[in-house]
Amino acid sequence: GEDVEQSLFLSVREGDSSVINCTYTDSSSTYLYWYKQEPGAGLQLLTYIFSNMDMKQDQRLTVLLNKKDKHLSLRIADTQTGDSAIYFCADTASNTGNQFYFGTGTSLTVIP
């Protein structure tokens, strides 16, 4: 099946940029997603990118997609303490219909 990998932890200072990375194995994914999960809560859809795009910007968020290397990244500009959470990337593998595959999540800690 599809394999989605992320680094487990990231720590940044408030005001700096954060970059969260993700690699995936299925080259035929149509959409790739970023979700945010705060303690005790469900997943909040942050942004997503269509597979024929290289970049998508949405306010403080920038998503970069390198299809050749199967690498997805999420950049958060001017990171705030409220951005501290777990971030998941997800994609849908073509051979399993619309099943979402999630990474293990990256725990972002923002230091004041």
Place this chain on the structure above:
Amino acid sequence: DAGVTQSPTHLIKTRGQHVTLRCSPISGHKSVSWYQQVLGQGPQFIFQYYEKEERGRGNFPDRFSARQFPNYSSELNVNALLLGDSALYLCASSLSGSQPQHFGDGTRLSIL
């Protein structure tokens, strides 16, 4: 507009019992998916339903079953509960199965 709503928010059961979890999708969404999230891991796909038909099933035992009703709400049933079923159960809805999924806050199930 109301988001995805799940009930109950918390549930405590003992081994061998049965549990039913409920989900109401965002108005207009016809697809519902269920995920299991064990502490420290990303969500794992259990089922997807679209227009009351099962469209996908993850690698879970037959003790897990689900259904979708004419109003697009859904139930997840788990029989013969095991300690390992303790997890956060997340429901997500989308316009159709291939569109971005929006998550509820989940049901925290604890098995004693």
